[in-house]
Amino acid sequence: MGKGNIKDTICAVSTPTGVGGIAVIRLSGMEAKRMAESCLKTPSNKSVILKNRNAKFVVFYDGDAMLDELVATYFAAPHSYTGEDVVEFSCHGSTYIQQRILQILIGFGARLAEAGEFTLRAFLNGRLDLSQAEAVADLIDSQSQIAHHLAVSQMRGGYAKELEQLRQELIDTTALLELELDFSEEDLEFANRERLMDMVVELYSKVKRLSDSFQTGNAIKNGIPVAIVGRPNVGKSTLLNALLNEDRAIVSDTPGTTRDTIEDSFFVDGIEFRIIDTAGLRDSDDPLEKMGIERTYKALEKSSIILLLHDSQLPFEEFKDDIEALANHCHIDKTILLVHTKCDLCKPDIDRGLMTAAKNGKGVEEIKRFLVKTVREKILKNTDVLLTNARHYEAMNKVLAALYEVRKGMEADLTPDLLVIDMRDALYHLGTITGKVSSDDVLSSVFSRFCVGK
Numbered sequence: 001m002g003k004g005n006i007k008d009t010i011c012a013v014s015t016p017t018g019v020g021g022i023a024v025i026r027l028s029g030m031e032a033k034r035m036a037e038s039c040l041k042t043p044s045n046k047s048v049i050l051k052n053r054n055a056k057f058v059v060f061y062d063g064d065a066m067l068d069e070l071v072a073t074y075f076a077a078p079h080s081y082t083g084e085d086v087v088e089f090s091c092h093g094s095t096y097i098q099q100r101i102l103q104i105l106i107g108f109g110a111r112l113a114e115a116g117e118f119t120l121r122a123f124l125n126g127r128l129d130l131s132q133a134e135a136v137a138d139l140i141d142s143q144s145q146i147a148h149h150l151a152v153s154q155m156r157g158g159y160a161k162e163l164e165q166l167r168q169e170l171i172d173t174t175a176l177l178e179l180e181l182d183f184s185e186e187d188l189e190f191a192n193r194e195r196l197m198d199m200v201v202e203l204y205s206k207v208k209r210l211s212d213s214f215q216t217g218n219a220i221k222n223g224i225p226v227a228i229v230g231r232p233n234v235g236k237s238t239l240l241n242a243l244l245n246e247d248r249a250i251v252s253d254t255p256g257t258t259r260d261t262i263e264d265s266f267f268v269d270g271i272e273f274r275i276i277d278t279a280g281l282r283d284s285d286d287p288l289e290k291m292g293i294e295r296t297y298k299a300l301e302k303s304s305i306i307l308l309l310h311d312s313q314l315p316f317e318e319f320k321d322d323i324e325a326l327a328n329h330c331h332i333d334k335t336i337l338l339v340h341t342k343c344d345l346c347k348p349d350i351d352r353g354l355m356t357a358a359k360n361g362k363g364v365e366e367i368k369r370f371l372v373k374t375v376r377e378k379i380l381k382n383t384d385v386l387l388t389n390a391r392h393y394e395a396m397n398k399v400l401a402a403l404y405e406v407r408k409g410m411e412a413d414l415t416p417d418l419l420v421i422d423m424r425d426a427l428y429h430l431g432t433i434t435g436k437v438s439s440d441d442v443l444s445s446v447f448s449r450f451c452v453g454k
């Protein structure tokens with residue numbers, strides 16, 4: 001991947017662009033220590049010898065002139081993030097200083113790192129496997145406590161370790177099957193078929209469980225989608241604004257105010273929710289409104305939780321049609337909360353559902369509690385294994401398809417040469433998850449997700 005040579009010594013600013021109190025510049029590669037020592041002096045103007053895992057307060061020189069006083073920390077290979085010699089300069093945050101340090105290091109023969117190149121080197125040097133490298137990107141991105149929790153558990157090995165173990169077992173058995181091919185004349189069986197079937201079944205169910213958890217994992221990573229739906233004018237936009245605590249959507253007493261779906265996110269107890277306000281559902285001839293209503297149905301499809309609003313002033317009987325229409329449109333795995341609105345004006349004629357008057361903030365806290373409870377009880381029941389990575393999801397589905405073929409083949413008593421083909425296929429896709437098998441394409445798509453300096 002990339003144009004760079006793995007032998008180059010690379011450098012980049014690892015802190016965000018802009019001015020901060022300090023900035024960190026990373027330098028990694030065989031020449032890192034020599035390059036760093038060439039630009040550094042002690043405060044009493046002596047040469048600097050960097051010691052492993054030692055942070056030194058030093059002066060960074062731009063030719064004969066002092067550029068900055070900073071802290072340089074040296075990590076000798078292989079015990080550094082990249083597995084190579086690394087020097088980190090914590091300099092003052094001026095953009096000029098940061099840029100000048102890079103230019104000086106480049107003058108000494110370093111080159112600018114590409115996006116994700118530090119982590120790529122960590123992977124190539126066996127410091128982390130591919131799924132752990134991806135978890136680093138997730139960790140940097142994580143916006144909520146739960147997304148952070150998932151990234152940390154993946155970074156520490158997560159399910160990849162377990163899959164790798166199963167893969168090893170499967171490799172051993174495949175080798176035995178292949179051995180049978182060499183003795184096909186004698187009709188010998190080295191691979192115990194029963195054991196093989198057990199392994200295939202075990203692996204299948206593990207991978208299936210993981211791939212099934214993808215939708216949940218993804219929802220947690222990007223925010224749990226929650227749709228607000230109901231007839232025009234019931235107070236959907238008012239509720240959205242109350243949940244977000246800002247005037248995000250236009251509220252008016254004209255039915256049909258909201259035409260397009262409006263989406264924004266908020267956090268409760270470390271969980272991110274993406275709340276979607278929709279166009280009110282009713283029969284309409286207005287083409288614009290119709291398009292809006294179509295979007296409402298799309299929003300419904302992608303939501304895990306639905307807040308179905310009923311205006312307390314209207315008889316509940318009338319509202320039953322809405323529920324039926326909704327039920328016809330929804331998958332059973334969605335959670336629906338019945339919300340009565342405008343309870344400051346009138347009490348609903350039914351005692352089921354949650355009473356609210358979002359205009360005055362009443363009931364909003366209760367809705368938030370309901371959302372959190374739903375996530376904890378229904379969505380997060382298996383948090384220990386949650387798949388959040390789309391690349392893994394795709395690979396797992398391919399593993400499942402191949403394992404299914406193996407199983408079918410065994411049931412049909414296929415000859416080992418045919419079984420081996422599907423086994424190899426499953427092994428290949430399993431290997432792509434941890435990076436035991438990796439192509440340049442996979443590597444560049446994984447590491448390009450990072451920004452420069454990571």
Ligand SMILES: Nc1nc2c(ncn2[C@@H]2O[C@H](COP(=O)(O)OP(=O)(O)OP(=O)(O)O)[C@@H](O)[C@H]2O)c(=O)[nH]1
Pocket residue numbers: 231232233234235236237238239250251252253254255256257258259278279280281341342343344345356357358359360
């Ligand atoms: N008294 C009272 N009025 C409310 C309450 N919630 C909303 N309203 C009023 O009801 C009217 C409609 O509110 P919206 O939030 O725009 O309703 P909507 O469901 O988004 O309407 P559409 O976008 O047209 O589908 C506005 O005049 C609101 O002020 C409430 O809790 N109490």
Ligand SMILES: [Mg+2]
Pocket residue numbers: 236237238249250251257258277278
């Ligand atoms: Mg509205």
